[in-house]
Amino acid sequence: MTASITLSARNLNRRYGQRDIVQNVSIELKRGEVLGLLGHNGAGKSTTLQMLTGILAPNSGQIEVCGIDLQRHPEQAKAHIGYLPETPPLYRDMRVDDYLSFVAKLHRVAKDGLAATLAETKRRCGLEESGRKIIGTLSKGYQQRVGIAQAIIHNPEVIVLDEPTVGLDPAQIRDIRTLIRELGDAHSVILSTHLLSEVENLCDRVEIMQKGRLIYGDSSARMQQYGHQPGFVVTLLAPPPLAELEDIAGVEKVEVLSGTRFRILHAADTQTSGVLLALAAERGWQAQQLTPLKGSIEDVYTQITENEPA
Amino acid sequence: MIFTIARKELRSLFAAPSTWVILAALQFIFAWFFLARLDAYLQVQTQLAQVANAPGATMSVASPLFGTLALMLMMLIPLLTMRLLAEERRNQTLALLLAAPVHTSQIVLGKFLSLVAFIILVVAASTAMLALLGIGTQIDSGLLAANALGLLLLSASYAALGLYLSALTKQPIVAAMSATALSFGLWLIDIGGAGTGNALRALSPTTHAQSMNAGFILSGDLAYFILTITTLLLLTIRRVENNRMYA
Known part of the structure; x- marks a missing residue:
């Protein structure tokens, strides 16, 4: 109803x-x-x-x-x-x-x-x-x-x-x-x-x-997702080589934040995080923490109001 | 709904200490005038007794006092009407009434009725004081009633005028000044044109209260007061309604 x-x-x-x-x-x-x-x-x-x-x-x-x-x-x-x-x-x-x-x-x-x-x-x-x-x-x-x-x-x-x-x-x-x-x-x-x-x-x-x-x-x-590339930050205690992460379906870009933390940007509407966690479990990467990237609503608001022609 | 608004206005009127001060001062001044007038009457009473068809106590004491009271109310009522709408607009409380499921006419009539109730109180208290004359002499209750009615209608028209001016501005003090100035001007037209037969005099409310002061209730005068009050209230309703157009 x-x-x-x-x-x-x-x-x-x-x-x-x-x-x-x-x-x-x-x-x-x-x-x-x-x-x-x-x-x-x-x-x-x-x-x-x-x-x-x-x-x-x-x-x-x-x-x-x-x-x-x-x-x-x-x-x-x-x-x-x-x-x-x-x-x-x-x-x-x-x-x-x-x-x-x-x-x-x-x-x-x-x-x-x-x-x-x-x-x-x-x-x-x-x-x-x-x-x-x-x-x-x-x-x-x-x-x-x-x-x-x-x-x-x-x-x-x-x-x-x-x-x-x-x-x-x-x-x-x-x-x-x-x-x-x-x-x-x-x-x-x-x-x-x-x-x-x-x-x-x-x-x-x-x-x-x-x-x-x-x-x-x-x-x-x-x-909050407006104009924002979906992605997440993940901590892998035993990380694989970078190329292996980049090969996961949907992943567009991997940034290394530190030895064990990676920021992964992926295409919209894909289940990349799930795929990655499954792989991590399978291959023993020791995934610890996965935080989705969230645009701050301030950024989004500024973006929307500025995009609009005055 | 009208009575809900009227009751609320009366309550806040009587919650203010200034109202009680005004009422007390008014009664005191009125009593003073009464005493002075009575004193003067007692001095000439023996001479009056020799004149055929001499005016009675009601005519010589009460009627002139009603005239005095009318003048006092003319200056007092603007002080009471000034806040009714101007202050609501200044404090932005008018939004409450405008957003409530009530018609603008109910808002305006409620406020007007609260003042009429206050005026009735003043007129009743003063009439009761004058009725004390009955202790010493026989009083003409018809004349007293006609006077009370005249004073009531006169004050109600001042109240309607004050309410309209209060609807025009955000500043209560401006509403009070303009209401006093206008009613004073109308009074001056009356006394300035007395005896000249000037047609402008017909505009002044005090002119129309005169025959009631002498004990005659003329339909022309009643019509004048009813028309004046209705017109001013309609203008007020229109003005408040216009808030929705050009707030």
Whole structure:
């Protein structure tokens, strides 16, 4: 069974004055998927997310949330969206509990389930202790948690997070990522970021945005292979002559790193590593360690954004 | 949904200490005026008793005080309306309301109703104070009610004006200044044109509160207030809706 599509945007365009901020952006999101929208500052990420949440009207294009047209039936469609903007929309003078129940009522959470929903949301976001606190007195990390709690309290199908981990310390980033990953299992999450490690750790799929266009989209695992020659580094304690390694099917190049370590580059889609290990066992090369070469996502990103003609 | 938003606005209004200070100061100043007015009335009361068809206590004490209160509210309401939308925009909390499954009109009406509730509180407290006249003399409750209604409508139109101006800017203080300036200007049109039959006077809300101040509820005046408030609220809704177009 294929997962159902919860959010689909087709050919979104948005202009500010004479400038095209977003051009021809199409995005599809399935249930249980975390999509990362990656791009430099000013690439149009936030504008795209604002359009997806109905805060900003696109100049042209169509958005459907769970099959409901966002422009035609904004109220029904928005009921399925939870949105955390770049700056969390917090009323600093309110208590966390009051604020969250206001948001819940705003999203038509039924009155009799309100207390349970509130407790559950606070638990998920690690806010159990903070209910009576005034939002303005909370630290940045906790304010961000309240921001996320605000976005998920009505249990929406689609959760839109605009740079959810900006300005947090490493421990808080880790907590929030765990939470997002958890959310991604039951809901669809789309998040924008310029942190590449976030994409690497969190996202199933990546869309890279530059100058208002989507220039690359793929699963984040495949993105790491982009433009990269497959290969591995192997340690052989009793290495054979170099020529013997070069003769293995699919091997294109062997580099000697030290007496016992070799970097082997091979053609795509071959089982070279398996073949080599089998040979090693057969001929007593004493294979010890085999590490696949992985492009750092930074390199890949730079490569993709630079390949694109400006 | 309107009431959810209105209740939240009222709560944050009363969570601010400044609201209580404003309320207390307003009641104190009003009580002071009341006392002064009552004192003056008691001094001329013996002479008034000799005039045929002399104005009663309600007419001579309460009605002018409602006029004074109207002026105070004209200066006070912009301070309450200024934050309603301007501050939401400045703190970027408007996104919460715009992304929620509510219609823009519900946002605007909710905010307006919270102010109306506040105004009702002020008008009720002041009317109750004036009703104390009943301890010493017979009061004209019809006149008192007409006055209260007039003050309510007048203040509601100031609130609608303030709300609209708050929707136009990001700076609450700009919203407050322009609302005060505009309502002051409209008041000046009224007193400047008094007795000249100048048609411009019809624009001023204070002109339309006058007959209610004297105890007459005229349908023309009611229509003026209802139309003014509706127009300003529609303009506000339009302005907030435009956020989606030209944020």
